[in-house]
Amino acid sequence: MGPEEKKEVVMESAVFEKYESNVRSYCRKYPVVFSKAKGSLLFDQNGNEYIDFLCGAGSCNYGHNNDYIKGKVIEYLQNDGLIHGLDMYSVAKGEFIECLQNSVLIPRGYDYKVLFPGPTGTNSVEVALKIARKVKGRSNILALMGGFHGMSLGSLALTTERTARDACGVALGNVTHVPHPSMMKNFDTIEYIDMLLTDDHSGVDKPAAIIVEAVQGEGGINILSNEWLIRIRELCDKHDMLLILDDIQTGCCRTGGFFSFERAGIKPDIVVMAKSIGGMGLPCAITLVKPEYDVLLPGEHNGTFRGFQPAFVAGKAAIELMLRDNLEAESVRKGKIIEEFLANRLPAIDGRLTYRGLGVMWGIDCGEMPTGTSQNIRKLCFENGLILELSGREDTVIKIMPPVTVPDGILMQGLEILMKAIAEEINTTKNASIIAQLGSVKDTC
Known part of the structure; x- marks a missing residue:
């Protein structure tokens, strides 16, 4: 040989x-x-x-x-770019933030702070729950039946899949599940939620937030209509609760626009993202938060690998690719x-x-x-x-x-x-x- x-x-x-x-x-x-x-x-x-x-x-x-994204990551590695950075300032993270703001958020009229919670989708969901509960001072969260939001305990409490819930071994609480509109064709879920939050005999504690997927992935590709998304945004405002949009699987052009919800013209209070935000399968997650709800104090949420720099390089390159190739x-x-x-x-x-x-x-x-x-x-x-x-x-x-x-x-x-x-x-x-x-x-x- x-x-x-x-x-x-x-x-x-x-x-x-x-x-x-x-x-x-x-x-x-x-x-x-x-x-x-x-x-x-x-x-x-x-x-x-x-x-x-x-x-x-x-x-x-x-x-x-992808040749373009991979090329940027290889170049970064060959130049001995920082790999692990916790949440310290770095060129890679700064460039990713600037690219996300200038190429995606600002052109669409979105004003969000970027929070790096850890490298997985469930990390992003967990910090969104912390923020909502701290902002509103309430523990209950509304979630839709059929939703899948992660496998850590807070996220799992939102998830309705029986097998996943049974495996955790503890009670999962502080969540009220309501029917997805696809489940009951002649049932107005918005009206139902409004009744739950208005009737003082509903038995439902006033929630801090509701979390939804504009298109349920693991739930069976169940689509929330533009009208429903607009109405839930209005209902959140009416009842003083935050709207959390789970775009972990459906974001990054998966359903058309960069965000799955922009077709409805709404602005969620918090957007959770992961998966393809890391560009080429590199672990990365972000939580987009309206500035007025950026309430967590330094260190109230962290994670060792929330600063995985190659994912920031790949994520920036992916946004550039998205724009270049429309x-x-x-x-x-x-x-x-x-x-x-x-x-x-x-x-x-x-x-x-x-x-x-x-x-x-x-x-x-x-x-x-x-x-x-x-x-x-x-x-x-x-x-x-x-x-x-x-x-x-x-x-x-x-x-x-x-x-x-x-x-x-x-x-x-x-x-x-x-x-x-x-x-x-x-x-x-x-x-x-x-x-x-x-x-x-x-x-x-």
């Missing part, structure tokens, strides 16, 4: 099965060892290629190893491609399948299909080179979440794989049903 040759390393999955905790989950659905990623594609160590419609659960909106418009354009594709193809397969979404965040609802349909479709997709995830009640909603930068050809290829998997699963189920019926007829003859 010559000095220029590199020995190929083969990693056995047995290493993970033997030594990694049982809590691992994604690897059970996609049981291969991944080694590389580029753009909209993942590669396992055997060279097999997979189209990525999972996108790091929304952490890689700009694709894997990715907000790209998200909207690709959303129309996805919508048109689903409208043309899904009804021909089965009329019980429905779909909904915005930008490059869509869901196909298999809730009216036999149990296990969506899980079988996910498995077929993986076997044919497409990685995607499920969400919603009983995991019945298939999520379509490619990078905003996905080339049209790869997007269509992934959608074709998905349609073939759906058709195969539906036909298999129908055939099995027909065979079962035939068998039942034969038994009675």
